[in-house]
Amino acid sequence: MATVAMLGNFDWKQFKRRAFSTPANSAITIIVYAVLLWLVWTAINWALFNAVWSAEDVEQCSKEGACWSVIDARYRLILFGLYPFDEHWRSTLACLAIVGTIVLSCFPWTWTAKRLSVIWVVGFAAYYLLMEGGLLGLTQVTTDQWGGLALTLFLFSSVVLIGMPMGLGLALARRSEMPVLRTFASLVIDLIRSLPLLTTLFTAAVVMPILLPSWLEGDKIWRVIIAFGLFFACYQAEVLRGGFQAIPKGQFEAGKALGLTYWQILGRIVLPQVFRHALPATINNVVVTFKETAIVIIIGFFDILASANAAFGTPEWAPYYLEVLIFVALIYWVFLFGLGQYGEYLKRRMKVAER
Template identity: 75%
Template structure:
């Protein structure tokens, strides 16, 4: 009974948080005054935003005239009227169902690959081959007997997601391969990886993408040019891989050399030591930086607008590019920002889940 009473006497988590808040925010009278002023300012700001975005907002395209009235709030009617352009870009209007399915295919493929069930080489490879093949067949269409839409007509959110997923999926194994090459005992392999990594990392991403989109077709014969979107994806993936290789290299350096020697003493081959002992620890050490690289890559997909791709940012600009909707650019950017936030917040939370899972496995 004494043990039970001790448990009931322990402060709850909420009580502990409140005590910590009180100690930090109201430790002295000066701290309390500053805290009250800051909280009052934040509450006032929150009310102004809610009043503009929700209470006085115009939601329907049918009520667009109300956006011009005095005292009107956010004109979300622009989203109601132009959301198809923002999400699907230049894709044919009557074929938007294909772009929708393609976008959902990429999202579901990413979500499925994040589940522990899919954490094996064969399952991941099969999952991504099926996901990318489905996306391409839906978006291009001719192989399914649908209206053909070339990659120049792809755009909006579906194109942004496709670029992001392609870059990460291709760049991650390329980065691991470059990291292993840089650690190689063969001088030619080692210095080739060092020169390539340092050279690519010394260039801005825009220069790399511009070279793939514009310069490469000038240097290569027509039959070797390939599609513009694939040249850009490969160049972007190489850029990602060179930075990710340095992240993996830091993970390798955090592992004591004695573990390699212990693996050799047990009679394990080089690849067995890597796959069973070294790489799991490398991924664990490199996880925070890897999540950061993935988040940055998602945001950097916006750069493709400069080389002629109609991604979600280009679609957003076109949405308020006409005279009728030009005054409501803020609402469009808030909508696009919310889309970015949802995806980036989800990636960050998944990274936290992985870190907690790895900590449990270490115990």
């Protein structure tokens, strides 16, 4: 929205003054724009006008245009990974459940602890029931068959869901007046932040089963989500700490003077401001986490990038890897651009409070 608004307010007079001030400048402007236009035209030509669209027409594919046949033939693999073919409707509904949960919790109307928790519990239960099955006549599909976009969305939303409260807890503990708690929180945060994410996940997925007794082992996907969530939480704790530091101590003291309890001060005075201050960095953290989920490819999860790799991993489709990667990039873009725009909206909404 902000980007669109910026285009709408484009100052043509200023552009003219700057870009065409001297003949040399005009020439440079024209050349640069001509090249840009040519590039855009070539790209559009390749992607749209010369493209082949259906899987049956794959013979017509050439270097001139994109061969979207590969998407037509393989989109199910990209979106759902190795999930059983006949059960893809379940994976589709599960994706919608997660996206619905995320979208719903973006509306300010839902921002009470009760509503949010109901939405998330229902959303996740729906996702899990649909994907795992084993109930209500749905055949069971174990987590090692989950994949594609459905898995990426699940990983991302579980990590954020687990990591956000943990991050808040860690941030509070780090500011606590109890030395033991404070030291413990600092230790955890500094330890985990000094380990690479890859190592953390590899340990959770591969080394843990060797160390843990089998009754504590659990499913690989949950070990990875908890480790990833902890990683997210440590970064989020530091982001929130910045927010806490921006709030004058006097507010806390004023609250105490009014006879409010610790939790009342926190919930009604401090936290709303903390979140506002920490918002840009939080959105940043969330966006990075969405992209970082692709790391799970290393521990054998079939996330969207791994399934894209498998999609162009047969000889008949291998020449069209670019089309597959562009398709996956578009999916990432839709989600992350949406997230970024939502951040902008939140910022504007919160400015109202500051006025």
